[in-house]
Amino acid sequence: MVKMLGRSLMNVGLRVKCQQLKGIQRVTAGLNPANYGDTLRREAASTSTVMGVNKMKTMDDLGGPSFMTTLYWLFIKGYFQTTQQMQIEHSKIYGPLWKSKYGPLVVVNVASADLIEQVLRQEGKHPIRTDMPHWRNYRELRNQAHGPLTEMGAKWQRIRSILNPRMLKPKHVSSYANTINEVVTDFICRVNWLRETSGQGVVVNDLTAELYKFAFEGICSVLFETRMGCMSEVIPEKTQKFIVSVGEMFHLSQVVILFPQFLWPYLQSWKRFVAAWDHLFKVAEELVNKKIEEIQENVHLDKDVEGAYLTHLLLSEQMNSTEILGSITELLLAGVDTTSNTISWSLYHLAREPEIQEQLYQEVISVCPGDKVPNSDDIAQMPYLKAIIRETLRLYPVVPGNARVTVENEIVVGNHLFPKKTLFHLCHYAVSYDENIFPNPHTFLPERWLRGGEDKSKQHPFGSVPFGFGIRACLGRRVAELEMYLLLSRLIKHYEVKPDPAGKPVKPITRTLLCPATPINLQFLGRQVKQAEPRAKLAGSP
Numbered sequence: 001m002v003k004m005l006g007r008s009l010m011n012v013g014l015r016v017k018c019q020q021l022k023g024i025q026r027v028t029a030g031l032n033p034a035n036y037g038d039t040l041r042r043e044a045a046s047t048s049t050v051m052g053v054n055k056m057k058t059m060d061d062l063g064g065p066s067f068m069t070t071l072y073w074l075f076i077k078g079y080f081q082t083t084q085q086m087q088i089e090h091s092k093i094y095g096p097l098w099k100s101k102y103g104p105l106v107v108v109n110v111a112s113a114d115l116i117e118q119v120l121r122q123e124g125k126h127p128i129r130t131d132m133p134h135w136r137n138y139r140e141l142r143n144q145a146h147g148p149l150t151e152m153g154a155k156w157q158r159i160r161s162i163l164n165p166r167m168l169k170p171k172h173v174s175s176y177a178n179t180i181n182e183v184v185t186d187f188i189c190r191v192n193w194l195r196e197t198s199g200q201g202v203v204v205n206d207l208t209a210e211l212y213k214f215a216f217e218g219i220c221s222v223l224f225e226t227r228m229g230c231m232s233e234v235i236p237e238k239t240q241k242f243i244v245s246v247g248e249m250f251h252l253s254q255v256v257i258l259f260p261q262f263l264w265p266y267l268q269s270w271k272r273f274v275a276a277w278d279h280l281f282k283v284a285e286e287l288v289n290k291k292i293e294e295i296q297e298n299v300h301l302d303k304d305v306e307g308a309y310l311t312h313l314l315l316s317e318q319m320n321s322t323e324i325l326g327s328i329t330e331l332l333l334a335g336v337d338t339t340s341n342t343i344s345w346s347l348y349h350l351a352r353e354p355e356i357q358e359q360l361y362q363e364v365i366s367v368c369p370g371d372k373v374p375n376s377d378d379i380a381q382m383p384y385l386k387a388i389i390r391e392t393l394r395l396y397p398v399v400p401g402n403a404r405v406t407v408e409n410e411i412v413v414g415n416h417l418f419p420k421k422t423l424f425h426l427c428h429y430a431v432s433y434d435e436n437i438f439p440n441p442h443t444f445l446p447e448r449w450l451r452g453g454e455d456k457s458k459q460h461p462f463g464s465v466p467f468g469f470g471i472r473a474c475l476g477r478r479v480a481e482l483e484m485y486l487l488l489s490r491l492i493k494h495y496e497v498k499p500d501p502a503g504k505p506v507k508p509i510t511r512t513l514l515c516p517a518t519p520i521n522l523q524f525l526g527r528q529v530k531q532a533e534p535r536a537k538l539a540g541s542p
């Protein structure tokens with residue numbers, strides 16, 4: 001029966017090898033999460049025998065470091081800032097599934113694509129990442145609403161059903177291209193100004209800090225059709241403080257969580273964490289209120305009320321204003337460090353690998369010759385550009401370790417039965433460097449993502465999932481991709497990037513999100529564009 005199923009699947013063109021028949025059972029069962037779990041359970045029971053009696057392994061049978069050993073790794077061996085690397089080291093010691101203890105909290109670490117797939121396919125109807133007690137505690141303290149990042153259960157599902165359409169549907173997302181392109185144009189002008197004022201020829205220092213401004217400006221233009229002045233020579237203080245607060249909040253997040261909750265009110269880091277959130281909510285509130293006033297004015301003047309994301313949210317009246325504020329704050333916050341860190345790493349590698357950069361340049365000018373500015377349709381014809389972003393996210397997944405708490409059922413993962421409420425840490429960073437899935441894992445090889453490429457056909461669908469999986473996956477994925485494609489294609493069209501001659505290799509660190517440990521400084525050499533784009537004329541030759 002299974003063989004017949006295998007044959008028919010091959011007949012309809014699915015490339016499934018015969019030895020993966022077990023996989024077929026799971027893939028087909030995976031369409032129904034309940035069956036998927038049952039299949040794993042049967043397999044686990046049939047392979048685990050204790051004194052001749054079938055008995056499934058449990059969490060107690062898992063190895064892993066004690067709390068003291070974990071503290072030793074974090075603070076004596078110095079992995080606190082490089083927990084992504086600790087994933088790799090621990091998986092070498094304990095295998096792909098192990099448990100770690102953080103005080104009373106037990107975390108099950110999962111560091112293989114197969115096992116991550118097993119967890120995610122059993123995540124249930126309302127998946128939960130973690131209960132994020134510190135983020136939730138802030139909202140209770142200030143009486144603020146939860147947004148998509150922090151909400152749970154049916155309430156989360158309701159929020160996503162309201163927020164999803166205009167963030168994820170291709171026709172809506174491509175309508176943001178013009179707005180984003182305006183921000184890109186201003187960024188190119190800013191790069192030109194930075195080169196001129198850096199006093200170091202064509203070097204732009206601390207590119208990531210500049211890209212934070214781009215990303216904030218970009219997400220604000222999508223959500224509010226408002227410009228925040230991030231691209232001007234002097235950045236408004238409030239805007240600059242928002243960007244700093246995002247970084248501060250992510251950084252303090254991983255400090256606060258190490259302490260028991262009753263100690264938080266006495267911690268300096270908790271007070272700073274609260275102050276950072278206060279600023280994020282304050283800026284978002286001002287922007288939401290400004291939009292409400294604009295709409296009211298237009299209604300008063302009997303004008304048509306049209307607009308982008310927030311306008312639709314307000315007009316649809318599906319959420320009250322507190323709920324809108326909770327969601328908008330979380331969207332703004334999620335939109336800053338994510339895209340900017342990714343583009344920083346892409347440019348860092350392109351500067352070091354001129355052949356890859358040249359191939360990208362050729363692709364961009366062949367689709368958009370002369371002064372043509374890429375739009376969404378053009379991007380669809382740039383597979384190499386997309387492969388570069390994909391490969392960047394493999395080497396530097398912004399979320400290096402994701403999580404799931406299984407609240408609905410006990411689940412089977414890797415022949416072990418886990419009770420409800422088990423907290424799984426999905427070690428995406430470690431899996432991204434698995435040489436069985438990605439040969440030469442440390443090499444920046446965009447080709448591996450090209451359709452028809454040898455590597456692509458071998459890849460495991462859960463080998464690199466930078467935007468997460470399933471119904472809880474990244475809400476901003478489509479907007480983030482559009483921003484990154486438009487920016488990278490136009491930057492490379494205008495400039496040849498090269499390493500700073502005085503620069504050193506840059507390594508990643510984890511501050512909840514993966515980011516560069518030291519500033520990325522690059523040279524931006526103007527290309528000889530025959531007909532420059534109007535506002536980017538400033539970006540001339542060096």
Ligand code: HEM
Pocket residue numbers: 129148149150160219330331332334335336338339342393397398399402403465466467468469470471472473474475476477479480
């Ligand atoms: C390179 C860019 C980005 C990457 C790699 C990224 C990655 C992720 C990942 C891994 C998750 C967790 C998904 C899961 O648990 O399965 C996530 C969630 C989320 N992201 Fe992104 N993200 C990016 C950009 C953005 C942007 C620009 C926005 C806002 C417009 C955004 C908004 C969100 C939100 C709201 C969630 C929570 C979704 C939920 O829990 O329902 N992200 N993102």
